[in-house]
Amino acid sequence: MQNKLSFHQSSVSLEIIGLPDYSNNENKDQISIISQWKLIIIDKPLIEGKIEHLGPIMNAFYIYSNLLIKNEIPIYESKLIDIKADNLHIHNIVLKSSKPNVKPLVLKIGNSLLTDTINCFDQLNESPKVRIKKTDIPTNIPKKLRFGLNKKDKFFNFFIPPLIAICSLILFSSSFIYFYSPFENIQKKELINPE
Amino acid sequence: MLILETIDLNGIQSLYSISNRLNLNYVLPNKVTIWKLRNNNPLRKSYLNNDIKLEEFDALVKITVELSRYLYPYIREILKSKEDIEENSVIWNDFNRRFIELIKERFNLESMRVKKVLNQTENDEIIIKSLLTLSFCISNKGYQKLKNFLFDF
Numbered sequence: 001m002q003n004k005l006s007f008h009q010s011s012v013s014l015e016i017i018g019l020p021d022y023s024n025n026e027n028k029d030q031i032s033i034i035s036q037w038k039l040i041i042i043d044k045p046l047i048e049g050k051i052e053h054l055g056p057i058m059n060a061f062y063i064y065s066n067l068l069i070k071n072e073i074p075i076y077e078s079k080l081i082d083i084k085a086d087n088l089h090i091h092n093i094v095l096k097s098s099k100p101n102v103k104p105l106v107l108k109i110g111n112s113l114l115t116d117t118i119n120c121f122d123q124l125n126e127s128p129k130v131r132i133k134k135t136d137i138p139t140n141i142p143k144k145l146r147f148g149l150n151k152k153d154k155f156f157n158f159f160i161p162p163l164i165a166i167c168s169l170i171l172f173s174s175s176f177i178y179f180y181s182p183f184e185n186i187q188k189k190e191l192i193n194p195e
Numbered sequence: 196m197l198i199l200e201t202i203d204l205n206g207i208q209s210l211y212s213i214s215n216r217l218n219l220n221y222v223l224p225n226k227v228t229i230w231k232l233r234n235n236n237p238l239r240k241s242y243l244n245n246d247i248k249l250e251e252f253d254a255l256v257k258i259t260v261e262l263s264r265y266l267y268p269y270i271r272e273i274l275k276s277k278e279d280i281e282e283n284s285v286i287w288n289d290f291n292r293r294f295i296e297l298i299k300e301r302f303n304l305e306s307m308r309v310k311k312v313l314n315q316t317e318n319d320e321i322i323i324k325s326l327l328t329l330s331f332c333i334s335n336k337g338y339q340k341l342k343n344f345l346f347d348f
Contacts, residue, residue, distance in 0.1 A: 010268070010271060065327070065331055068324075068327060069324050069327055069328050069331070069344065070347065088319070088320060088323055089274075089277055089278045089323070090278070110274070110275065110278035110279075111274040111275075111277070111278060111323065111326075111327060112271045112272075112274045112275040112278065114327075115270075115271060115274065115327065115330040115331060116271070118330075118331055119267075119330075119331075119333060119334060122333075122334035122335075122336070122337075123334065125334075125336075126334055126335050126336060
C-alpha cells in the first residue's frame with residue numbers, strides 16, 4: 001500500500017505518492033521512495049512525471065520566481081522546462097516530454113497561480129514526512145543567467161572606486177610637489193654670501 | 196510593511212499583536228518602538244537614523260512574514276485582480292489608491308525614489324514585485340527567504 005500526501009494552496013495542489021524506506025527504520029506514513037507526483041492547477045491540464053523530473057521542475061519555478069523579483073526580463077530555459085514572462089502578470093510555461101514525438105505542454109499562468117505553486121513546493125520542501133533532495137532556493141541561479149545579472153555593475157563597482165581614489169590622490173598630492181631648481185638655489189647662496 | 200498596512204487598515208495594531216504572539220516583546224515592547232524602527236527608512240518624512248540592531252531587523256522581518264501569511268488570500272486577490280483588470284479592476288484600483296494615499300501621507304515627496312513610486316507607469320511594477328515577494332515568503336522558512344530577498348535587493 002502506497003502513501004499519498006497532498007499539499008494545497010488555494011487553486012493548486014501537489015500530490016506525492018510513494019513508500020517509506022523500511023530499510024532505514026522509517027515510519028509507515030513517511031515517503032522516501034517517490035513513485036509518482038501530480039501538480040494539479042485548477043482549469044489547467046494536469047502536470048505529472050517521473051520522480052527525476054520533480055526536482056528540476058521545482059528548481060525551475062524557484063529560479064524563475066527569484067528572477068521575476070530581481071530581473072526585468074525573467075527567463076528560465078532547460079531541457080525539461082521553459083518559463084518566460086509574457087508580461088508582468090502572465091507567465092508562459094513549456095513542459096517538454098522526454099518521450100519522442102510528444103508535443104510539449106504549454107501553460108499560461110498568472111501571478112496568483114505562480115505564488116500558489118511556489119507555496120505548494122515550499123510545503124513539500126518543509127514537510128518532515130517526505131524526503132526529497134531539498135532545494136536551495138536563492139543561490140540556484142543558472143550559470144548562464146548568473147553571469148548575465150548585473151555583470152556591468154559588478155565590473156564598474158570593482159574597478160571604478162579604486163581608480164577614482166588613485167586619481168584623486170595624484171591630483172591632491174600634485175599640488176604640494178616641490179620642483180628642485182638648481183639656479184634658484186645658487187642665487188639664494190649668493191645672497192647669503194655676497195663674496 | 197507599507198503594502199501590508201495598505202491591505203490591513205488596522206496594520207500597526209496587527210503588527211504589534213503579532214510581535215506579542217511571537218514573543219518579541221523584548222525587542223518590540225510597544226507600538227512606538229515599531230514606529231521608531233520603521234522610521235529608519237530614509238524615504239520617510241519622519242526619517243530618524245536609529246542604527247537598527249540585528250535583532251530588531253530580525254523581529255521586523257518575522258512579523259512581516261507572519262502578517263503576510265495571514266493576509267495571503269488578500270494579496271492573492273489583488274494579484275489576480277491585476278491579471279484580469281478588464282473584468283475585475285475594483286480590488287486593484289482600491290489597493291493602488293490607498294497605497295498612494297499612504298505614500299503621500301508618510302513619505303518624503305521630494306525624494307526621487309518616492310516620485311518614482313508615485314509615477315503611474317513604474318508604480319504598478321513596484322507594487323506587483325513587492326506583493327510577489329511577500330507572497331513567496333509565507334512558508335515556515337519564509338523568514339529566511341525574505342531576509343535573503345532583502346539582502347539581495
